[in-house]
Each structure stands twice: as C-alpha cells, then as structure tokens.
Amino acid sequence: MTVRVGVIGTGAIGREHISRVENVISGGRITAVTDVNEQSAQSAVRDFNLNAAIYPDDQALVADGNIDAVFITSWGPAHESSVLLAVEAGKYVFCEKPLATTAEGCLRIIEAEKKHGRRLVQVGFMRRYDEGYAQLKETLDQNEIGNVLMVRAAHRNAAVDESYKTNMAVTETLIHEIDALHWLIHDDYHSVKVDFPRKTKHAHAELQDPQVFTLKTKQGVLINVEVFVNCRYGYDIQCEVIGEEGIARLPEVPSVIVRKQSKASTNILNDWKLRFMDAYNKELQNFFDAIEAYGQPQGPSAWDGYIAAVTADACLKAQETGEEQDVLLGEKPEFYEQKLHV
Ligand SMILES: NC(=O)C1=CN([C@@H]2O[C@H](COP(=O)(O)OP(=O)(O)OC[C@H]3O[C@@H](n4cnc5c(N)ncnc54)[C@H](O)[C@@H]3O)[C@@H](O)[C@H]2O)C=CC1
C-alpha cells in the first residue's frame, strides 16, 4: 500500500518531511499540499518535483478523496483545527508538536478520535525513535542501574531569533523533554517549577535565557532540565539518569576525535535537523508501516499529546507565578491502552 499524503504547512519541517517521504523512506507519496503562504506551497511542489494538488486551505485539502493521510506541519496554534478536520474526515494524521496549544484542545481531539472508533493520530515526538534514547531506555528497562532517582537533562540551541519568547522555552523546546522523559522512566509527572538563573547577555529583551525546570514524578524522581537557547556553541541534547546502582547517559553524537596542537577535539552539531535526522526518518517510516500492518498508527498518541499539553500548561503557570505547580492529568482512556508493534 502507498499512503497518499496531504501536507498542511510547507515551511521548514514540512519541507524536511516532504523530502524524506519522497527520497528517503518507503510506503508514502505526497499528493497534495497547502500553505497560508501560497508561494511556499508552490515552491515545495517545484523544488521536490511533486505530482501534487495545491489547495487554498486545510479544509479543501482534507476534502480530497485521494488522500489517505495528512501531515500537519503548520504553526502550533493552527494544529488543533486541522487535526479535527482530518479526524472527522477519517484521515490518518501525523501532527508535529504541539498537538494543540491547550490541554482542552487535545481533549477535543481525543474525543473526535474515540468517536471515530480507531486511532488515527500520531504526534511528532521523534526522540522516541532516536537510537541513543532507545539504547538508554533499554538500559533502564533491563534494570541495569536499579531504581531511577534523578534525571539531569539539557536542551541547548546555539541561538534563537527575536520571535522566540520566554514561554516558547516550554512550548517549543522543553516539550520534547516533557514527552521523552516520562516515556523513558515509565513515570507520571506530579509537579513542576522553574528557576531563572542569571540571564545571558546574548538573549534579547523579552527572553529569559537560560531557564531551569524541575519536574517531580509521582514516584519521587527529581528531573532537572536546563533549557538554554543562546548557548552559542551548538545544538546539544544531554540526558543523564541517576539510579540506585549506577548512572546511564545518552550517548554523544559520534564524531571523529582530532588530536592536534596539544588538543583533542570533536565536532558538535549546530542543527536540530541533523541531530535527529534518523529519528525523523524512523518515526515517519513507522507511521506508514503501522498503517499498512494495523490500519492505525502506533507512535506517540493524542493521549501523549495531552500529557505534554497539561505538563506544559503547568510549566507556563510556574513561569508566570514563580511557584511550584501540580500536574493534574485525567484518567487515561482504555482506548489508548492497546499496544501494537511493528
Ligand atoms: N519535531 C520537531 O523536532 C520539530 C517540530 N517543529 C514543529 O513543526 C511546526 C512547524 O514548524 P516550522 O516548520 O519550524 O515552522 P515554519 O514557520 O518554518 O513553517 C510553518 C509553515 O506553516 C504555514 N502555516 C501556518 N499556518 C497555516 C495554516 N493554518 N494552514 C496552512 N499553512 C499554515 C506557514 O506559512 C509556514 O510555511 C511547529 O509546530 C513546530 O513546533 C518544528 C521543528 C522541529
């Protein structure tokens, strides 16, 4: 089966995903695109030599009877309405994070998907497909370091532009750790708080940078995540898990070690697209493979999108108030308990 895909939003990651469907992975084909900036949609068709219809908006694209799935790669605030349109039309959905900008929005999507009666939605939490995270998870699942006590993580970007505000440290950046870390240690968040250390001179006036988030889990694990988006030196993702019997670290990205002029040095990547390239490829391959094998996706679900949204809301409130906030999750619906494996 070839999954025929319509893409809503042909910006940076939309183009990345178009390219990987057309040139890298198997099982899918881009047959429709739309973007509020029509020129962007046209240039995607031209640049990737697509045999695809260009639609004026998401509604027209979703109504196309010749598409099976929709990739939602528009700006975050536009995601919810496009997901709802697609689910109501019975299309499979791959939606980049955030699934919706509020927990209530995620619940509306969950209700629509339950009404359809079968999972349709996968959220773009690609860390779960990264080889390093997979190895780290395997180490923890094998109980090699005993009970997990603490996690120390960092999400660093070299620089961001002026459109990136303090709250985006949560909604754009920390959101990946929010998803990956509870998945990694099989635990749920209980409360969150944030500290603002001395501000770097490289951050613009409306951005507090760096920020340090402390997330406590229901089992008492203390997770500390540094978000530092003007670190200057590169794109760097760190994660160290401290257990009762030992410590497990996310592997570094392989890089040749050069010994020269009394120094040993390795390269550090600068670009998130390269850091997680294999993970993006795997998540989309898995999306197509699961549709073929089971008639439904098996990757991060709308429920995972909801967990991230509730936790992100608590982090935003912690930013505003300076106080610790509880993470209040509803009961996981039976609908999302089913485990599939490709
Ligand atoms: N999983 C990951 O690692 C990443 C996820 N993202 C997420 O992907 C989404 C897109 O990010 P970027 O590609 O970096 O942004 P971008 O600004 O480069 O592209 C977004 C595109 O969507 C279009 N658009 C906005 N609203 C629309 C609507 N209602 N209908 C149709 N088109 C619309 C814009 O014109 C633009 O071309 C964001 O939610 C972002 O958080 C982005 C980068 C990496």
Ligand SMILES: O=C1[C@@H](O)[C@H](O)[C@@H](O)[C@H](O)[C@H]1O
């Ligand atoms: O989602 C992403 C971007 O939006 C964000 O800007 C980066 O910091 C992330 O690491 C990347 O994965």
